[in-house]
């Protein structure tokens with residue numbers, strides 16, 4: 001199946017970032033050049049796993065005539081590997097990168113939640129936690145894909161080390177939640193404080209369904225992420241993509257704070273009230289810090 | 302930097318925004334890729350500065 005959704009390249013492969021960095025007379029974005037060894041180790045981990053994304057399929061196939069039972073088993077396996085959230089959907093062209101071919105029928109999202117407590121420790125701690133979780137997701141997706149192949153069905157892992165699918169449309173379709181104004185998908189318990197590992201496969205699986213619980217309506221009146229964004233990069237107005245509201249972050253305004261400074265910026269996600277359910281005290285303490293330093297101040301404590 | 306939205310106008314008139322892009326060259330390349338897909342053959346594309354279709 002061929003994909004229809006353009007992917008914005010990450011890192012210096014993104015032409016917007018590259019042109020801003022070169023205009024500063026630099027070779028690389030200060031945020032990447034300043035990466036600490038711990039963070040670099042996590043990046044190396046998902047790069048190492050890139051070569052294990054796909055592989056040979058066991059010619060002895062297990063029975064695939066109980067999609068509901070198989071979905072339960074796969075979800076249990078993903079949880080055993082360390083996932084906090086698992087959902088399954090049928091793969092569709094808008095979930096795949098424009099022009100890329102993914103020859104599978106289903107997508108499994110196996111996500112890991114970040115430790116939200118880190119927000120009180122500042123941007124470096126938040127970044128290290130995000131990278132730890134990305135690396136964990138890469139490990140889970142790799143192991144889950146290998147497990148499915150050992151059952152006799154093709155399966156490929158998608159993570160930071162290599163991917164052809166897009167997390168947000170898959171998250172929506174498997175019922176994790178709804179897209180928020182800050183551009184990330186919001187889960188009712190974890191907010192947007194979770195990261196993706198995805199497996200595509202032909203193993204017959206029962207599908208989950210999208211779940212809406214009022215996020216997009218809430219965002220229309222809540223502006224907490226906008227008020228806190230140091231770059232004013234989060235818009236008032238939304239567009240619609242495949243019928244779903246989408247607030248498009250202005251990268252030219254975001255990058256001066258999230259890539260062209262050494263410090264990480266994740267404020268839009270960290271201040272979102274959907275974090276309150278899982279971490280009520282930390283969320284309130286963090287918002288108190290934000291008020292003290294001043295909204296739109298590019299520092300997290 | 303230029304800011305350009307690509308809007309997809311489907312045969313039934315539904316409008317779906319593809320995204321926000323920062324150069325006409327990048328936006329045109331994406332539209333050409335979309336137009337080459339058989340399932341998009343009935344769609345029209347607009348590259349505009351506005352968040353909505355003219």
Ligand code: SF4
Nearest residue numbers: 229254257265267268
């Ligand atoms: S990462 Fe920072 S600068 Fe970028 S949109 Fe979020 S809060 Fe704004």
Ligand code: SF4
Nearest residue numbers: 180181219222225272
């Ligand atoms: S902070 Fe408010 S407006 Fe922003 S994503 Fe969260 S709920 Fe929506």
